[in-house]
Amino acid sequence: MWADKSVFYHIYPIGFCGAPLCNDFNAAPQFRLSKLYDWLPHLHSLGINAIYLGPIFESDSHGYDTKDYFQIDRRLGSAEDFKLLVQKLHSEGIRIVLDAVFNHVGRNFWAFEDVRLHKSNSHYCSWFRLNFDQNNHYNDGFCYEGWDGCDNLVKLNLTNPEVKAYLLSAVAQWIDEFDIDGLRLDVAHYLNSGFLHELHQMCKSRKSDFWLMGEMVFGNYCRLVNSRMLNSCTNYELYKALHSSCNDTNMFELSYTLGRQFAAGGVYEGLQLYSFLDNHDVSRIATKLKNQSQLKPLYGLLFTLPGIPSIYYGSEWGATGDRDRNDSEVRPEFILPQHSDLGAHIAWWAQYRRQSDILAFGSYKELYVSSSMLCFKREHNSQALEIAVNISPEPQTANLKGQEIVVPPYEIILL
Numbered sequence: 001m002w003a004d005k006s007v008f009y010h011i012y013p014i015g016f017c018g019a020p021l022c023n024d025f026n027a028a029p030q031f032r033l034s035k036l037y038d039w040l041p042h043l044h045s046l047g048i049n050a051i052y053l054g055p056i057f058e059s060d061s062h063g064y065d066t067k068d069y070f071q072i073d074r075r076l077g078s079a080e081d082f083k084l085l086v087q088k089l090h091s092e093g094i095r096i097v098l099d100a101v102f103n104h105v106g107r108n109f110w111a112f113e114d115v116r117l118h119k120s121n122s123h124y125c126s127w128f129r130l131n132f133d134q135n136n137h138y139n140d141g142f143c144y145e146g147w148d149g150c151d152n153l154v155k156l157n158l159t160n161p162e163v164k165a166y167l168l169s170a171v172a173q174w175i176d177e178f179d180i181d182g183l184r185l186d187v188a189h190y191l192n193s194g195f196l197h198e199l200h201q202m203c204k205s206r207k208s209d210f211w212l213m214g215e216m217v218f219g220n221y222c223r224l225v226n227s228r229m230l231n232s233c234t235n236y237e238l239y240k241a242l243h244s245s246c247n248d249t250n251m252f253e254l255s256y257t258l259g260r261q262f263a264a265g266g267v268y269e270g271l272q273l274y275s276f277l278d279n280h281d282v283s284r285i286a287t288k289l290k291n292q293s294q295l296k297p298l299y300g301l302l303f304t305l306p307g308i309p310s311i312y313y314g315s316e317w318g319a320t321g322d323r324d325r326n327d328s329e330v331r332p333e334f335i336l337p338q339h340s341d342l343g344a345h346i347a348w349w350a351q352y353r354r355q356s357d358i359l360a361f362g363s364y365k366e367l368y369v370s371s372s373m374l375c376f377k378r379e380h381n382s383q384a385l386e387i388a389v390n391i392s393p394e395p396q397t398a399n400l401k402g403q404e405i406v407v408p409p410y411e412i413i414l415l
Contacts, residue, residue: 001272002181006354009046009051010052010313011036011051012313013053015331017075019032019073021062023059023061024074025058027075029078030074032075036051046343048094052099053096055099057071058071058074061152067105067109079177083179095211096180097180097182097213098182098183102158105154107154112127120142127156127163130143158195164195171203183210185212185230188216188230214230221233221273222268222271225268232308237261238305242254242301242302243298246289246298247288249392254301254374255369258366262363274310275302275307277302278312278315286319287321295342296410300345302349304412306364309350309353358378358379358383361380367386375387375398385414388412388413389413393410395407
């Protein structure tokens, strides 16, 4: 699968493009996504060959409250604009993966608007989970199930054949019209497994190498990552272990997670999970870390451990942002790419990762661990790489095969 040898760049488009947070449905489309054309040299310099683009379809505000799955959000451009953009990305050797939000819709979604207008007489009542014996604070004359208690996110009934057919037809159009390469499924852990199986079949029938990746914040990843449903999912367990091990100077936590997941007999051995240090839902890694000197070794680990690595836009030069304050802290606009030592470090490891079958497909075996140091081996087709990382301000040593290995402060090295 092409994604296995990819380095992803994750963009939250409404923030990245500086689009208004509230959508004016009377406004003309504005091609703010054209900004990506100007960022192509930066993406190439980083070694990026795949983009995960957050929600781009017409929505009420932040993109995860969809109004129309068949229309590009007017704040970002038109269908023709996006089609030409994808063609350009493909010509530059960059794949494109879109956010697919199927668990819920916005209150302005056309079928829900029909329910608000016609109440229990609407044909679309069964598309949602409604109760006409109660009211809500919008005074709709009924109440409904929202995602995670959010009344502005109306849950879809994915067991309804009409709902499934509608969503699958939208995805078919995205593939046929825009030639996208994959989908990231929002809150995949809440999606109906039958729907995921049908989605898998339809996508693969249209594009055999179509990539399906799900957001899974918790649970057993194998429940959805298998030959019948998803190719990959977000590895939140590894995400937590990476920054927590640094903040606590406790590489034993990372050691345990990697052993449980990827060592011989590990629960996810052989799976290609999606690895990240931050994204649009969590604080920036430069904010999360107590010690900024650990950024370089941490990014080195992102590219050398099992998984498909992803960089969140702006974090390659150490951008900060606290999600606990508000969403906009971690979803800002950046006018131009910046250059930094961290970016150069990331670019080197990204290019190395793209060229290495060992790092893309290799097994994982721990060689040594202490509170500040981890040494491990990746092996594929009788070829191997040994890597050592030091997250402390002092040189760290390990004895491997009778040889003393010294790793400088805050470094990751190939042995």
